[in-house]
Amino acid sequence: MGKRSCSSWLGCFQPAKTLYNAYKKRAKNIEVDLDEYNKMTEANAEFCREAASLQYGKAPKLSEDKVDKMVKELKDREEKRKSFSRRRSFHEEKDIDSINGRNEHFNKKIERGFGKYTLEIKNNLERGTALPD
Numbered sequence: 001m002g003k004r005s006c007s008s009w010l011g012c013f014q015p016a017k018t019l020y021n022a023y024k025k026r027a028k029n030i031e032v033d034l035d036e037y038n039k040m041t042e043a044n045a046e047f048c049r050e051a052a053s054l055q056y057g058k059a060p061k062l063s064e065d066k067v068d069k070m071v072k073e074l075k076d077r078e079e080k081r082k083s084f085s086r087r088r089s090f091h092e093e094k095d096i097d098s099i100n101g102r103n104e105h106f107n108k109k110i111e112r113g114f115g116k117y118t119l120e121i122k123n124n125l126e127r128g129t130a131l132p133d
Contacts, residue, residue: 026073026077040060044060047060
């Protein structure tokens with residue numbers, strides 16, 4: 001079966017697959033030391049324990065350099081996340097007729113539908129000729 005084409009971005013979005021791909025991408029940067037892993041499993045029989053183990057909640061002592069590597073990776077992810085924010089366009093000359101982004105979007109939709117009918121009323125309000133003396 002071939003690749004399915006999607007008519008919208010949301011239709012193609014698969015959260016589990018996306019999270020797994022992000023995990024694989026981050027896991028590529030992790031170095032595994034099998035000698036140290038084997039030493040830890042020999043020293044503690046419960047190192048790779050099952051869910052029914054009585055050692056629940058007890059973790060083996062980690063070295064400081066591993067904790068530092070984890071903190072560095074988390075900070076790198078945070079920096080990368082911050083770099084993806086895009087600046088929203090702001091037009092100085094545009095009249096402000098909304099209180100927030102959602103209201104601005106709603107006003108655009110209303111303007112598309114009823115703008116041609118309310119144009120004369122808006123112009124009269126701006127000139128001040130719409131109100132009776």
